[in-house]
Amino acid sequence: MAVKKTTYKEAVEELEEILTSLEESHPDVDSLTAKVKRAAELIKFCKGKLFETEAEIEKIIEEIGE
Amino acid sequence: MKITPVSLLELNQQIKKAVKENIESCWITAEISELKVNYSGHCYLELIQKDETSDQVVAKSRATIWSSHFRMIKPYFESTTGQEIAAGLAVMIKVSAEFHELYGMSLNIIDIEPTYTVGELVIRRQKIIEKLTEDGVVGMNKDLEFPYLCQKIAVISSATAAGYEDFTDQLENNPTGYKLYTKLFPAVMQGNDAEDSIIKALERIYEYEGFFDAVVIIRGGGSKSDLGCFDNYRVAYHVAQFPIPVITGIGHEQDDSVTDLVAYIRLKTPTAVAAFLIDKMSELDGELQSLQEQIFQISSSIIDKHKDSIHHKAKDLQLFVSRFSSAEGSVLLSSQHRLATISQGVLFRLQMETGRTETLIAQKAKSVLIKDKSELQYISSLLKKTIHNQISTGKIVIEVYDRQIRQLDPLTLLKKGYSITKSRGLVMTKSIDVEEGELIETILYEGKLISQIKKL
Numbered sequence: 001m002a003v004k005k006t007t008y009k010e011a012v013e014e015l016e017e018i019l020t021s022l023e024e025s026h027p028d029v030d031s032l033t034a035k036v037k038r039a040a041e042l043i044k045f046c047k048g049k050l051f052e053t054e055a056e057i058e059k060i061i062e063e064i065g066e
Numbered sequence: 067m068k069i070t071p072v073s074l075l076e077l078n079q080q081i082k083k084a085v086k087e088n089i090e091s092c093w094i095t096a097e098i099s100e101l102k103v104n105y106s107g108h109c110y111l112e113l114i115q116k117d118e119t120s121d122q123v124v125a126k127s128r129a130t131i132w133s134s135h136f137r138m139i140k141p142y143f144e145s146t147t148g149q150e151i152a153a154g155l156a157v158m159i160k161v162s163a164e165f166h167e168l169y170g171m172s173l174n175i176i177d178i179e180p181t182y183t184v185g186e187l188v189i190r191r192q193k194i195i196e197k198l199t200e201d202g203v204v205g206m207n208k209d210l211e212f213p214y215l216c217q218k219i220a221v222i223s224s225a226t227a228a229g230y231e232d233f234t235d236q237l238e239n240n241p242t243g244y245k246l247y248t249k250l251f252p253a254v255m256q257g258n259d260a261e262d263s264i265i266k267a268l269e270r271i272y273e274y275e276g277f278f279d280a281v282v283i284i285r286g287g288g289s290k291s292d293l294g295c296f297d298n299y300r301v302a303y304h305v306a307q308f309p310i311p312v313i314t315g316i317g318h319e320q321d322d323s324v325t326d327l328v329a330y331i332r333l334k335t336p337t338a339v340a341a342f343l344i345d346k347m348s349e350l351d352g353e354l355q356s357l358q359e360q361i362f363q364i365s366s367s368i369i370d371k372h373k374d375s376i377h378h379k380a381k382d383l384q385l386f387v388s389r390f391s392s393a394e395g396s397v398l399l400s401s402q403h404r405l406a407t408i409s410q411g412v413l414f415r416l417q418m419e420t421g422r423t424e425t426l427i428a429q430k431a432k433s434v435l436i437k438d439k440s441e442l443q444y445i446s447s448l449l450k451k452t453i454h455n456q457i458s459t460g461k462i463v464i465e466v467y468d469r470q471i472r473q474l475d476p477l478t479l480l481k482k483g484y485s486i487t488k489s490r491g492l493v494m495t496k497s498i499d500v501e502e503g504e505l506i507e508t509i510l511y512e513g514k515l516i517s518q519i520k521k522l
Contacts, residue, residue: 052245
């Protein structure tokens with residue numbers, strides 16, 4: 001997924017941008033579809049951050065040691 | 067000169083007597099430098115006095131609080147000061163000096179005035195705060211931006227503290243299932259070693275500055291505990307300047323310690339810290355859900371608008387068609403009739419002409435007396451064919467037109483379920499054409515309906 005490198009904050013900011021662009025312009029069906037698809041990706045990414053364990057982080061914590 | 071020595075015991079007995087007879091019990095002020103309570107409940111202390119300017123120890127004495135006194139002094143002191151009797155505290159105590167032949171001088175503590183300690187603590191705290199303010203570090207941790215997603219927590223606590231277990235348990239088993247990562251940096255949380263131990267833990271966390279979102283300093287258990295290490299200049303100095311927000315939950319009910327004052331946020335207990343962190347996650351979750359809903363709603367409304375515009379176009383077409391089926395639209399009907407008549411006429415004429423041509427050719431052929439009969443026959447058949455083709459093409463074209471017209475026929479539309487609504491004999495295209503209570507006529511494929519407008 002293209003969202004991988006984004007931080008949670010950046011993802012939320014992009015979601016806010018998408019929302020603003022939907023509110024301000026009246027996109028045609030195709031670009032609406034693309035935007036909603038991207039929004040869904042970002043939401044999934046954020047939910048993952050909030051609820052799922054990232055092996056990478058666990059590994060770093062383990063490496064810090066006592 | 068004859069020397070008559072006395073034994074050490076005799077001397078010590080004399081000192082003991084002199085002390086007992088000449089030194090009455092009195093109130094003194096001192097600082098506790100060491101304190102131990104043994105298994106039988108007796109409290110053994112070392113009292114010191116420091117020179118105010120040089121900080122050098124200028125007096126020192128052992129002291130004891132016998133368990134019979136300690137049982138009463140301890141709760142009295144703690145309930146007033148919110149603080150355990152511990153090393154580092156300045157105290158006002160009533161003592162009686164005692165000399166023991168074997169153990170030497172010792173002060174027997176028989177009473178304590180806790181308000182003195184409270185006052186001293188306030189003064190000491192004030193001095194530390196003044197110094198930190200002079201250093202310009204007091205607001206530094208508070209001025210940090212709290213991380214948007216606060217998820218990776220460095221914890222400074224004693225590994226065995228019940229408060230630490232409660233804290234991690236609360237985070238790990240939060241009912242919503244938010245993911246929080248904790249890493250313990252163990253430290254001694256009270257007594258003389260606490261100061262260095264806490265600073266060392268902070269220094270270790272500093273190595274992973276970019277990784278952690280927040281530092282949590284927690285200490286579990288009761289509210290009456292030794293706060294000395296938190297009313298400590300060096301600890302507070304480090305916390306204030308720490309580049310990551312520091313959250314304290316050092317479990318005391320009374321005034322904030324200096325460390326609490328300089329921390330990003332001060333909470334009462336480890337449990338409160340855990341709740342705070344979970345709340346932060348829940349805020350983000352709520353924000354995300356609201357974004358999701360808003361995007362969903364606005365997308366749906368955009369789709370609806372697109373749908374509406376298609377519906378409008380469809381309706382326009384329907385209107386257009388129904389206009390034709392209205393009274394004035396009878397033009398279409400007559401056109402249809404006319405077209406049919408015309409086409410029949412054309413057909414007839416074509417046939418006539420063909421016939422005439424054939425006759426003409428025949429006549430001509432006869433009259434001219436053609437030489438080559440077969441050639442003529444060929445030409446004649448060719449002509450016939452051409453004309454025939456023309457006729458059938460004409461027929462097809464007419465049929466196509468006819469079918470198209472038939473589709474526009476109001477009857478065909480009515481058969482499909484459309485209906486015509488008339489008001490005062492005129493075809494209605496807008497609801498504003500009628501008024502409430504008025505009767506309207508709906509023409510269906512078979513039959514009519516008369517309805518009354520109840521509401522517009």
